[in-house]
Amino acid sequence: MDILKQRVLQALSLTDDFYNHINDGCLRLKISDVPSNTIGEQAYCIIGARESYLKALKISQWAGFDCSLVDSNDKTLIIIKLEETYTNIERFLQDISIDEINNNLLIDLLEHEVQHHGQLIRYAYANKIEFPKSWNIRYTV
Helix, strand or coil, X not given: CCHHHHHHHHHHHHHHHHHHHCCHHHHHXXXXXXXXXXXXXXXXHHHHHHHHHHHHHHHCCCCCCCCCCCCCCCHHHHHHHHHHHHHHXXXXXXXXXXXXXXXXXXXXXXXXXXHHHHHHHHHHHHHCCCCCHHHHHHHCC
């Protein structure tokens, strides 16, 4: 598998690990004293981007943002949507050659996911949330 595909799946997996690791109450947490949405609302953006970039990758152009997550405070639903979007992207990447992919869209997806990792690191530090082991290994947090 191409390195770009591997890195996308690695980033998606790390996000999934973070949300599996935190408890339900963390979804409502913000970063105090700065403009901030919640950790759950971060999941809404992540899931929506995964769904929207996959749609864009299938047609080789951006087609707008949509998100099927209906409750950003429901950890069970967030986990289901994270797993679903991971599986859908993984299947798409397995079924297509890298030459057939709009690499700009794939890189945009990777950048978006990793940008949220940086945000989630700030949320975790601000709220004294411990990181999953995979994050300690990947980011030395």
